[in-house]
Amino acid sequence: MHLTVFVWGFTAILGRLISLSAVPLVWYRLLVVLAVMPVVIWWRGLPMKVPLPQLRSFGVAGTLVALHWLLFYGCIKYAGVAVAVLCLSTITFFTALLEPLVFKRKAVMSELLIGFGVMLGVGFLVKVETSTDFTGLAMGMGSALFSSAFGTLNGKLARESHGEVMTFYELSAAALVTSVFFLLQPGSFVSPMALSMVDAGLLLLLGVGCTVLPWMWSLRVLQTLAPYALALAVSLEPVYAMGLAWFIFPGAEQLTWRFYVGVLVLLSLVVLNTVRRVRVRGR
Numbered sequence: 001m002h003l004t005v006f007v008w009g010f011t012a013i014l015g016r017l018i019s020l021s022a023v024p025l026v027w028y029r030l031l032v033v034l035a036v037m038p039v040v041i042w043w044r045g046l047p048m049k050v051p052l053p054q055l056r057s058f059g060v061a062g063t064l065v066a067l068h069w070l071l072f073y074g075c076i077k078y079a080g081v082a083v084a085v086l087c088l089s090t091i092t093f094f095t096a097l098l099e100p101l102v103f104k105r106k107a108v109m110s111e112l113l114i115g116f117g118v119m120l121g122v123g124f125l126v127k128v129e130t131s132t133d134f135t136g137l138a139m140g141m142g143s144a145l146f147s148s149a150f151g152t153l154n155g156k157l158a159r160e161s162h163g164e165v166m167t168f169y170e171l172s173a174a175a176l177v178t179s180v181f182f183l184l185q186p187g188s189f190v191s192p193m194a195l196s197m198v199d200a201g202l203l204l205l206l207g208v209g210c211t212v213l214p215w216m217w218s219l220r221v222l223q224t225l226a227p228y229a230l231a232l233a234v235s236l237e238p239v240y241a242m243g244l245a246w247f248i249f250p251g252a253e254q255l256t257w258r259f260y261v262g263v264l265v266l267l268s269l270v271v272l273n274t275v276r277r278v279r280v281r282g283r
Helices: 002-017 022-044 052-079 081-088 091-103 109-129 134-157 163-184 197-222 227-234 237-248 257-282
Strands: none
Touching: 002 052, 002 081, 002 197, 002 227, 002 237, 022 052, 022 163, 022 197, 052 081, 052 134, 052 163, 081 134, 081 237, 091 109, 091 134, 091 227, 109 227, 109 257, 134 163, 134 197, 134 227, 163 197, 197 227
16 A cells, blocks of 8 residues: 555656646546556456446546546646645545445544544645645645545445456546547647657656556555545655655755654554554454
8 A cells, every 4th residue: 555655656756747738748648558458457367348337437436537637737737746745635534524425334533533634734734835826725635635536436446346447447537538628728739749758758657657556556455445544545645755856856845844744743643543443453
């Protein structure tokens, strides 16, 4: 689980390095994934046919994925890596609200409190470490909401389907939704021939190394753990992403002691949740 989150920490850095705007960046990322996944499915010998109700569920999840990625990379381009990854940490709060609805169980007050604590920690960091406006914050929070929504839905679907097949159909739907945005922003399309070698290489790394592999890992995790557990681990993504940004963009992503205080809060909440779950299982 934490290896998955660590790899995801590189997606924000690659999003900053790639010169494309959010819509073509997400679109090409998805094209790389859709070129690779059929080979993976064939190699694993998995059936491609799925029931129609399941296919509709994959379509809903894929739509949520597209909205999450478009807002996430839009936030990176508009407000910077720090704001995007810090806002993403609030998925714990959103997941604590959405998971009981999807799995038809009562909300757990301790999960809501821990999620709310993460919200406060993120709010503190965004307030003191960045100078973003409402638009940047809204894009970041919207990204977190859609990430929580598809993560929670996948927590249910992952126990009913093969992860590789899920990945292909969900991200196929995400590619279709992203293509629609070209109609809304016709001037944003970038021809493959116009891609620089650097951007092409980074998109390949983003698509294979930071999407195909961790995506399938995350679905394996969701076969065992609840979506909330994965969401809480994702709260550590700012630690990895902002730490990397500090080395790669030393002049743009400045960190102060307040950042480390916020990181300590997030780490403490992750440990608190782990201890709580161990005690519950022990009973």
